[in-house]
Amino acid sequence: MTSSEGLREVGYFDCAGGGQIRVDGTTAYIGHMANPFGTSIVDVSDPKSPRLLSHVEMPPGTHSHKVHARGDVMVRNHELIGPGKPDDFATGVGIYDVSDREKPELIATWDTVGRGVHRFDFDGRYIYFSSTVEGYRGPIMLVLDLDNPEKPEEVCRWWIPGQWEAGGEEYVWDDGPEPRCHHPLRMGDRLYVSYWHHGFFILDIEDLANPRMISGLNSGPTFPHPTHTALPIPFEIRGHRVLVVADEDVAKLRPHAPSFAWVVDITDETNPIPVSSFQVAGLDPDGSPQPPYTGCHQPCEIVTDTVIPFAWFAKGLRLVDIADPHAPIEVGHFEPDPQPGCDRLCSNDVTIDDRGLIYVIDRLRGLHIVERC
Numbered sequence: 001m002t003s004s005e006g007l008r009e010v011g012y013f014d015c016a017g018g019g020q021i022r023v024d025g026t027t028a029y030i031g032h033m034a035n036p037f038g039t040s041i042v043d044v045s046d047p048k049s050p051r052l053l054s055h056v057e058m059p060p061g062t063h064s065h066k067v068h069a070r071g072d073v074m075v076r077n078h079e080l081i082g083p084g085k086p087d088d089f090a091t092g093v094g095i096y097d098v099s100d101r102e103k104p105e106l107i108a109t110w111d112t113v114g115r116g117v118h119r120f121d122f123d124g125r126y127i128y129f130s131s132t133v134e135g136y137r138g139p140i141m142l143v144l145d146l147d148n149p150e151k152p153e154e155v156c157r158w159w160i161p162g163q164w165e166a167g168g169e170e171y172v173w174d175d176g177p178e179p180r181c182h183h184p185l186r187m188g189d190r191l192y193v194s195y196w197h198h199g200f201f202i203l204d205i206e207d208l209a210n211p212r213m214i215s216g217l218n219s220g221p222t223f224p225h226p227t228h229t230a231l232p233i234p235f236e237i238r239g240h241r242v243l244v245v246a247d248e249d250v251a252k253l254r255p256h257a258p259s260f261a262w263v264v265d266i267t268d269e270t271n272p273i274p275v276s277s278f279q280v281a282g283l284d285p286d287g288s289p290q291p292p293y294t295g296c297h298q299p300c301e302i303v304t305d306t307v308i309p310f311a312w313f314a315k316g317l318r319l320v321d322i323a324d325p326h327a328p329i330e331v332g333h334f335e336p337d338p339q340p341g342c343d344r345l346c347s348n349d350v351t352i353d354d355r356g357l358i359y360v361i362d363r364l365r366g367l368h369i370v371e372r373c
Helices: none
Strands: 003-005 007-016 018-024 027-032 039-043 051-056 067-070 073-077 092-097 105-111 117-122 126-131 140-145 153-158 183-187 190-194 200-204 212-217 227-232 242-247 261-265 273-278 307-311 317-321 329-335 347-352 358-362 365-372
Touching (some): 003 007, 007 027, 007 329, 018 067, 018 347, 018 358, 027 067, 027 073, 067 117, 092 117, 092 126, 117 183, 126 183, 307 347, 307 358, 317 365, 329 365
Antiparallel strands (some): 018 027, 027 039, 039 051, 067 073, 073 092, 126 140, 140 153, 183 190, 200 212, 261 273, 307 317, 347 358, 358 365
Protein backbone atom coordinates (compact mmCIF):
# COMPACT_ATOMS: atom_id res chain seq x y z
CA MET A 1 0.00 0.00 0.00
CA THR A 2 1.35 3.44 -0.95
CA SER A 3 2.89 5.30 1.98
CA SER A 4 3.04 9.09 1.84
CA GLU A 5 3.76 11.93 4.22
CA GLY A 6 4.07 15.59 3.24
CA LEU A 7 3.57 14.69 -0.42
CA ARG A 8 0.54 13.84 -2.55
CA GLU A 9 0.35 12.27 -5.97
CA VAL A 10 -0.75 14.53 -8.81
CA GLY A 11 -0.33 12.24 -11.82
CA TYR A 12 1.15 9.03 -13.13
CA PHE A 13 2.60 8.07 -16.51
CA ASP A 14 2.92 4.38 -17.29
CA CYS A 15 6.16 3.72 -19.14
CA ALA A 16 9.14 1.42 -19.33
CA GLY A 17 11.66 1.78 -16.52
CA GLY A 18 13.79 4.91 -16.60
CA GLY A 19 17.28 5.99 -15.69
CA GLN A 20 16.65 9.74 -15.69
CA ILE A 21 13.83 12.27 -15.76
CA ARG A 22 14.27 15.95 -16.68
CA VAL A 23 11.66 18.63 -17.27
CA ASP A 24 12.04 21.71 -19.47
CA GLY A 25 9.03 24.01 -19.29
CA THR A 26 6.03 21.69 -19.54
CA THR A 27 7.84 18.90 -21.39
CA ALA A 28 9.27 15.89 -19.57
CA TYR A 29 12.13 13.88 -21.05
CA ILE A 30 12.59 10.29 -19.90
CA GLY A 31 15.73 8.27 -20.55
CA HIS A 32 14.82 4.59 -20.37
CA MET A 33 16.97 1.80 -18.97
CA ALA A 34 16.68 -0.85 -21.67
CA ASN A 35 16.33 -1.02 -25.45
CA PRO A 36 14.32 -0.83 -27.56
CA PHE A 37 13.04 1.92 -25.28
CA GLY A 38 15.25 4.97 -25.66
CA THR A 39 13.87 8.43 -24.92
CA SER A 40 10.26 9.43 -24.31
CA ILE A 41 9.11 13.02 -24.72
CA VAL A 42 5.99 13.70 -22.64
CA ASP A 43 3.65 16.68 -22.38
CA VAL A 44 3.10 17.48 -18.69
CA SER A 45 1.27 20.80 -19.14
CA ASP A 46 -1.59 19.00 -17.37
CA PRO A 47 0.33 16.96 -14.79
CA LYS A 48 -2.78 14.97 -13.96
CA SER A 49 -2.80 13.57 -17.50
CA PRO A 50 0.73 13.23 -18.95
CA ARG A 51 0.65 12.64 -22.70
CA LEU A 52 3.31 10.94 -24.83
CA LEU A 53 4.43 13.19 -27.68
CA SER A 54 7.14 11.04 -29.25
CA HIS A 55 9.68 8.33 -28.62
CA VAL A 56 13.18 7.71 -29.96
CA GLU A 57 14.23 4.05 -29.84
CA MET A 58 17.65 2.47 -29.30
CA PRO A 59 19.17 -0.56 -31.08
CA PRO A 60 19.91 -3.89 -29.33
CA GLY A 61 22.99 -3.91 -27.11
CA THR A 62 22.72 -0.17 -26.32
CA HIS A 63 20.78 2.23 -24.18
CA SER A 64 20.21 5.96 -23.69
CA HIS A 65 19.14 6.04 -20.06
CA LYS A 66 20.14 9.69 -19.51
CA VAL A 67 18.66 12.76 -21.17
CA HIS A 68 18.65 16.57 -20.84
CA ALA A 69 16.93 19.28 -22.83
CA ARG A 70 17.06 23.06 -22.97
CA GLY A 71 14.78 24.90 -25.35
CA ASP A 72 14.88 23.21 -28.74
CA VAL A 73 17.95 21.05 -28.06
CA MET A 74 17.83 17.60 -26.50
CA VAL A 75 20.93 15.59 -25.63
CA ARG A 76 20.99 11.91 -24.69
CA ASN A 77 23.78 9.46 -23.94
CA HIS A 78 24.63 6.55 -26.26
CA GLU A 79 26.13 3.71 -24.24
CA LEU A 80 26.85 0.06 -24.98
CA ILE A 81 25.37 -2.48 -22.59
CA GLY A 82 26.22 -5.63 -24.54
CA PRO A 83 29.00 -7.11 -26.64
CA GLY A 84 29.67 -5.58 -30.03
CA LYS A 85 28.63 -2.26 -31.50
CA PRO A 86 25.66 -1.96 -33.88
CA ASP A 87 26.42 -0.71 -37.37
CA ASP A 88 26.05 3.04 -37.86
CA PHE A 89 25.73 3.60 -34.12
CA ALA A 90 27.58 6.52 -32.48
CA THR A 91 28.78 5.49 -29.04
CA GLY A 92 28.83 8.83 -27.27
CA VAL A 93 26.03 11.39 -27.34
CA GLY A 94 23.15 12.14 -29.68
CA ILE A 95 22.05 15.75 -30.19
CA TYR A 96 18.48 16.39 -31.35
CA ASP A 97 16.35 19.27 -32.59
CA VAL A 98 13.12 19.09 -30.57
CA SER A 99 11.53 22.33 -31.79
CA ASP A 100 8.71 19.99 -32.81
CA ARG A 101 8.39 17.78 -29.74
CA GLU A 102 6.39 15.26 -31.75
CA LYS A 103 9.13 14.85 -34.36
CA PRO A 104 12.61 14.98 -32.80
CA GLU A 105 15.38 15.08 -35.40
CA LEU A 106 18.94 13.91 -34.91
CA ILE A 107 21.23 16.76 -35.93
CA ALA A 108 24.63 15.53 -34.74
CA THR A 109 26.49 12.90 -32.76
CA TRP A 110 29.73 12.87 -30.85
CA ASP A 111 31.35 9.45 -31.16
CA THR A 112 33.96 7.75 -29.03
CA VAL A 113 35.43 4.32 -28.40
CA GLY A 114 34.52 1.65 -25.89
CA ARG A 115 31.33 1.68 -23.88
CA GLY A 116 30.60 5.37 -24.46
CA VAL A 117 28.96 8.07 -22.36
CA HIS A 118 27.23 7.52 -19.03
CA ARG A 119 25.62 10.32 -16.98
CA PHE A 120 26.00 14.02 -17.81
CA ASP A 121 24.84 17.57 -17.19
CA PHE A 122 23.78 20.14 -19.81
CA ASP A 123 23.34 23.87 -19.28
CA GLY A 124 22.09 24.80 -22.74
CA ARG A 125 25.55 25.26 -24.21
CA TYR A 126 28.01 22.89 -22.56
CA ILE A 127 27.69 19.16 -21.88
CA TYR A 128 29.66 17.94 -18.85
CA PHE A 129 29.96 14.17 -18.91
CA SER A 130 31.84 10.94 -18.30
CA SER A 131 33.06 8.87 -21.22
CA THR A 132 35.37 6.15 -22.30
CA VAL A 133 38.08 7.73 -24.48
CA GLU A 134 40.80 6.20 -26.62
CA GLY A 135 44.10 5.92 -24.75
CA TYR A 136 42.60 6.08 -21.23
CA ARG A 137 41.79 3.36 -18.70
CA GLY A 138 38.36 3.94 -17.25
CA PRO A 139 35.93 6.75 -18.12
CA ILE A 140 37.22 10.30 -17.74
CA MET A 141 35.57 13.74 -17.58
CA LEU A 142 34.96 15.74 -20.77
CA VAL A 143 33.20 18.97 -21.70
CA LEU A 144 31.64 19.58 -25.14
CA ASP A 145 30.60 22.96 -26.53
CA LEU A 146 27.23 22.96 -28.31
CA ASP A 147 27.31 26.61 -29.32
CA ASN A 148 26.71 25.12 -32.77
CA PRO A 149 24.73 21.94 -32.01
CA GLU A 150 25.51 20.58 -35.47
CA LYS A 151 29.25 20.64 -34.73
CA PRO A 152 29.97 19.75 -31.10
CA GLU A 153 33.53 20.66 -30.09
CA GLU A 154 35.57 19.29 -27.21
CA VAL A 155 36.54 22.04 -24.77
CA CYS A 156 38.54 20.07 -22.22
CA ARG A 157 39.11 16.77 -20.50
CA TRP A 158 40.29 15.82 -17.02
CA TRP A 159 41.30 12.55 -15.42
CA ILE A 160 43.05 11.14 -12.38
CA PRO A 161 46.78 10.97 -13.09
CA GLY A 162 47.49 7.36 -14.01
CA GLN A 163 44.49 6.90 -16.32
CA TRP A 164 46.22 8.18 -19.46
CA GLU A 165 47.77 4.93 -20.60
CA ALA A 166 48.68 6.26 -24.06
CA GLY A 167 50.52 9.14 -22.41
CA GLY A 168 52.77 6.76 -20.48
CA GLU A 169 51.24 7.42 -17.06
CA GLU A 170 51.81 4.66 -14.51
CA TYR A 171 48.63 2.79 -13.65
CA VAL A 172 48.65 2.13 -9.90
CA TRP A 173 45.25 0.48 -9.26
CA ASP A 174 45.87 -3.11 -10.37
CA ASP A 175 44.86 -4.30 -6.90
CA GLY A 176 41.86 -1.98 -6.56
CA PRO A 177 38.83 -0.64 -8.41
CA GLU A 178 39.44 1.09 -11.73
CA PRO A 179 39.03 4.88 -11.72
CA ARG A 180 35.74 5.85 -13.29
CA CYS A 181 34.28 9.31 -13.65
CA HIS A 182 30.54 9.10 -13.02
CA HIS A 183 29.45 12.66 -13.85
CA PRO A 184 30.32 16.30 -13.20
CA LEU A 185 27.98 19.04 -11.99
CA ARG A 186 28.79 22.69 -12.59
CA MET A 187 28.17 25.62 -10.26
CA GLY A 188 29.79 28.88 -11.29
CA ASP A 189 33.46 28.35 -12.04
CA ARG A 190 33.61 24.98 -10.29
CA LEU A 191 32.96 21.42 -11.38
CA TYR A 192 32.02 18.85 -8.75
CA VAL A 193 33.02 15.51 -10.23
CA SER A 194 31.91 12.17 -8.77
CA TYR A 195 34.45 9.43 -9.44
CA TRP A 196 32.80 6.18 -8.32
CA HIS A 197 35.09 4.21 -5.99
CA HIS A 198 37.55 7.10 -6.02
CA GLY A 199 35.27 9.60 -4.32
CA PHE A 200 34.74 13.10 -5.67
CA PHE A 201 36.88 16.00 -6.87
CA ILE A 202 36.43 19.76 -6.98
CA LEU A 203 37.82 21.39 -10.14
CA ASP A 204 38.48 25.06 -10.83
CA ILE A 205 37.15 25.85 -14.33
CA GLU A 206 37.58 29.61 -14.37
CA ASP A 207 39.55 28.75 -17.51
CA LEU A 208 37.21 26.08 -18.85
CA ALA A 209 39.78 24.83 -21.34
CA ASN A 210 42.19 24.03 -18.51
CA PRO A 211 40.49 22.45 -15.46
CA ARG A 212 42.56 22.57 -12.28
CA MET A 213 42.06 20.24 -9.34
CA ILE A 214 41.41 21.96 -6.01
CA SER A 215 40.75 18.96 -3.77
CA GLY A 216 39.08 15.59 -3.47
CA LEU A 217 37.66 13.24 -0.86
CA ASN A 218 37.05 9.49 -0.86
CA SER A 219 35.12 7.60 1.82
CA GLY A 220 36.36 4.25 0.46
CA PRO A 221 37.51 1.63 0.97
CA THR A 222 36.26 2.07 4.56
CA PHE A 223 32.79 2.52 3.09
CA PRO A 224 32.41 0.16 0.12
CA HIS A 225 29.78 2.06 -1.87
CA PRO A 226 30.69 4.06 -5.00
CA THR A 227 30.24 7.83 -5.07
CA HIS A 228 27.39 8.58 -7.49
CA THR A 229 26.77 12.33 -7.17
CA ALA A 230 28.51 15.36 -5.69
CA LEU A 231 25.78 18.02 -5.53
CA PRO A 232 26.79 21.61 -4.65
CA ILE A 233 24.25 23.70 -2.74
CA PRO A 234 24.01 27.11 -4.45
CA PHE A 235 23.62 29.11 -1.23
CA GLU A 236 25.26 29.20 2.17
CA ILE A 237 23.71 27.34 5.07
CA ARG A 238 24.47 28.83 8.48
CA GLY A 239 27.39 30.67 6.94
CA HIS A 240 28.88 27.54 5.39
CA ARG A 241 29.13 26.13 1.86
CA VAL A 242 27.82 22.60 1.60
CA LEU A 243 28.04 19.63 -0.75
CA VAL A 244 25.56 16.74 -0.70
CA VAL A 245 27.23 13.48 -1.70
CA ALA A 246 25.20 10.41 -2.66
CA ASP A 247 26.68 6.92 -2.61
CA GLU A 248 24.90 4.47 -4.92
CA ASP A 249 23.72 1.12 -3.60
CA VAL A 250 25.40 -0.99 -6.31
CA ALA A 251 28.89 -2.32 -7.13
CA LYS A 252 29.89 -2.62 -3.49
CA LEU A 253 33.48 -3.59 -2.78
CA ARG A 254 32.15 -6.18 -0.33
CA PRO A 255 28.75 -7.22 1.08
CA HIS A 256 27.49 -4.34 3.19
CA ALA A 257 24.49 -2.54 4.58
CA PRO A 258 22.62 -0.16 2.21
CA SER A 259 24.35 2.98 0.97
CA PHE A 260 23.45 6.43 2.28
CA ALA A 261 24.12 10.15 1.69
CA TRP A 262 26.67 12.52 3.18
CA VAL A 263 26.72 16.23 3.93
CA VAL A 264 30.19 17.69 3.36
CA ASP A 265 31.34 21.14 4.46
CA ILE A 266 33.33 22.79 1.64
CA THR A 267 33.65 26.25 3.15
CA ASP A 268 37.38 25.65 2.79
CA GLU A 269 37.21 23.90 -0.56
CA THR A 270 40.80 22.73 -0.24
CA ASN A 271 39.73 20.64 2.73
CA PRO A 272 36.28 19.01 2.36
CA ILE A 273 34.95 17.82 5.74
CA PRO A 274 32.10 15.29 6.14
CA VAL A 275 29.85 16.62 8.90
CA SER A 276 26.91 14.19 8.79
CA SER A 277 25.20 11.37 6.96
CA PHE A 278 21.60 10.38 6.31
CA GLN A 279 19.91 7.01 6.00
CA VAL A 280 16.18 6.31 5.70
CA ALA A 281 14.87 5.17 9.07
CA GLY A 282 14.54 1.41 9.44
CA LEU A 283 16.43 0.57 6.26
CA ASP A 284 19.57 -0.51 8.13
CA PRO A 285 18.37 -2.03 11.41
CA ASP A 286 21.49 -4.01 12.31
CA GLY A 287 24.25 -3.28 9.77
CA SER A 288 23.83 -6.59 7.98
CA PRO A 289 24.36 -6.82 4.19
CA GLN A 290 21.33 -6.11 2.03
CA PRO A 291 20.66 -6.68 -1.70
CA PRO A 292 21.76 -4.03 -4.20
CA TYR A 293 19.22 -1.34 -5.15
CA THR A 294 18.02 -1.01 -1.58
CA GLY A 295 19.67 2.19 -0.32
CA CYS A 296 20.53 5.61 -1.70
CA HIS A 297 20.78 6.45 -5.38
CA GLN A 298 20.34 10.06 -6.51
CA PRO A 299 19.38 13.51 -5.19
CA CYS A 300 17.47 16.02 -7.27
CA GLU A 301 20.13 18.10 -9.06
CA ILE A 302 17.89 21.18 -9.10
CA VAL A 303 18.19 22.76 -5.65
CA THR A 304 15.51 25.28 -4.62
CA ASP A 305 15.84 25.26 -0.82
CA THR A 306 17.33 23.18 1.98
CA VAL A 307 14.87 20.34 1.34
CA ILE A 308 16.49 17.92 -1.12
CA PRO A 309 14.33 15.29 -2.84
CA PHE A 310 16.11 11.93 -3.11
CA ALA A 311 15.39 8.81 -5.17
CA TRP A 312 16.06 6.11 -2.57
CA PHE A 313 15.82 2.86 -4.58
CA ALA A 314 13.64 0.55 -2.42
CA LYS A 315 12.15 3.40 -0.36
CA GLY A 316 10.83 5.70 -3.08
CA LEU A 317 11.03 9.48 -2.87
CA ARG A 318 12.42 10.96 0.35
CA LEU A 319 12.56 14.66 1.27
CA VAL A 320 15.69 15.41 3.31
CA ASP A 321 16.11 18.78 5.01
CA ILE A 322 19.73 19.89 5.48
CA ALA A 323 18.90 23.23 7.17
CA ASP A 324 21.17 21.95 9.93
CA PRO A 325 24.02 20.35 7.95
CA HIS A 326 25.10 18.43 11.05
CA ALA A 327 21.68 16.83 11.49
CA PRO A 328 19.77 16.21 8.25
CA ILE A 329 16.19 15.05 8.84
CA GLU A 330 13.47 13.51 6.71
CA VAL A 331 10.47 15.83 6.31
CA GLY A 332 8.37 13.85 3.83
CA HIS A 333 8.22 10.78 1.65
CA PHE A 334 6.28 9.10 -1.16
CA GLU A 335 6.64 5.34 -1.35
CA PRO A 336 4.28 3.84 -3.94
CA ASP A 337 3.53 0.18 -4.45
CA PRO A 338 5.62 -1.63 -7.07
CA GLN A 339 3.95 -1.43 -10.46
CA PRO A 340 2.33 -4.51 -12.04
CA GLY A 341 4.96 -7.00 -13.15
CA CYS A 342 7.58 -5.60 -10.76
CA ASP A 343 8.64 -7.43 -7.61
CA ARG A 344 9.98 -4.34 -5.86
CA LEU A 345 10.13 -0.56 -5.88
CA CYS A 346 13.26 0.85 -7.52
CA SER A 347 13.15 4.65 -7.57
CA ASN A 348 16.01 5.72 -9.81
CA ASP A 349 15.94 9.48 -10.45
CA VAL A 350 14.12 12.61 -9.36
CA THR A 351 13.73 16.16 -10.61
CA ILE A 352 11.58 19.25 -9.99
CA ASP A 353 9.94 21.64 -12.44
CA ASP A 354 9.29 25.40 -12.41
CA ARG A 355 5.91 24.80 -10.75
CA GLY A 356 7.47 22.94 -7.84
CA LEU A 357 6.15 19.57 -8.99
CA ILE A 358 8.43 16.62 -8.23
CA TYR A 359 8.94 13.79 -10.72
CA VAL A 360 10.32 10.41 -9.69
CA ILE A 361 11.06 7.70 -12.27
CA ASP A 362 11.18 4.02 -11.35
CA ARG A 363 14.00 1.92 -12.76
CA LEU A 364 11.55 -0.87 -13.55
CA ARG A 365 8.31 0.87 -14.54
CA GLY A 366 6.43 4.15 -14.27
CA LEU A 367 6.76 7.87 -13.57
CA HIS A 368 5.05 9.47 -10.57
CA ILE A 369 4.35 13.20 -10.33
CA VAL A 370 3.85 14.53 -6.81
CA GLU A 371 3.67 17.83 -4.93
CA ARG A 372 4.39 18.93 -1.39
CA CYS A 373 1.40 19.45 0.87
